[in-house]
Amino acid sequence: MINDIKKDAQTRMAKSVEAFRHDLTKLRTGRASPAIVDHLKVNYYGSDMPLTQVASVAVSDARSLVITPWEKQMVAAVEKAIINSDLGLTPTTAGTVIRINLPPLTEERRKDLTKVVHSNGEDAKVAIRNIRRDANHQVKELLKEKLVTEDDVRKAEDDIQKITDGAIKDVDEVIKAKEQELMAV
Known part of the structure; x- marks a missing residue:
């Protein structure tokens, strides 16, 4: 026992x-990591879904992330979720791709x-x-x-x-x- x-x-x-x-x-260390945005929830047709279930998140270089939503109409919702988060990041949208540049700490x-x-x-x-x-x-x-x-x-x-x-x-x-x-x- x-x-x-x-x-x-x-x-x-x-x-x-x-x-x-x-x-x-979840803590931002100056290097880009998909884990930074893992906890974000995106409004997907009326329900909150984790960002990783509505888009792919990839690291393009040491200081930037590229988020590609699965559906074109989700771009605005993903962008809104990033802006409203507590991360203090500003997304840049180019068509169906959202880029997040991480400023140095x-x-x-x-x-x-x-x-x-x-x-x-x-x-x-x-x-x-x-x-x-x-x-x-x-x-x-x-x-x-x-x-x-x-x-x-x-x-x-x-x-x-x-x-x-x-x-x-x-x-x-x-x-x-x-x-x-x-x-x-």
């Missing part, structure tokens, strides 16, 4: 780290984005610590029900702490890598 709790905690912590990694792909903006990365990293660490707390609580419940000994509980808590330390180290590595990516000019 304790092994199941530890495996569950390890799986959930790995998912937290992966979710944090995924959240960071200023030093101030890089520092702001670094703060966002650290904040998101702290949130991920809190989520990992909550998973640790839940796992320790489950182990203590087993002790209350007299299904395990106190020695088993201590060993399980130590193991859970080691798993937690590993997950937090992973988050720190992701933060460091993203920070280097942001500060590279």
Whole structure:
């Protein structure tokens, strides 16, 4: 039973780290990446659809994206979604192709984005610590029900702490890598 709790905690912590990694792909780092616009929703005949389901997104060079909607009448809707987004990007339309030029990041903006990365990293660490707390609580419940000994509980808590330390180290590595990516000019 304790092994199941530890495996569950390890799986959930790995998912937290992966979710944090995924959240960071939405941050603009100065290089063009289709992930920047992945989260955008486009009004497609009355329902909001992800941009990737109504258009193809490609990187044409290091600082620009090319978006080609599947249907010609979707060009205006895609353009509107980009303008209304929180990305601060201005699309340029040429026929059925939408181009987005990513301006270089200023030093101030890089520092702001670094703060966002650290904040998101702290949130991920809190989520990992909550998973640790839940796992320790489950182990203590087993002790209350007299299904395990106190020695088993201590060993399980130590193991859970080691798993937690590993997950937090992973988050720190992701933060460091993203920070280097942001500060590279």
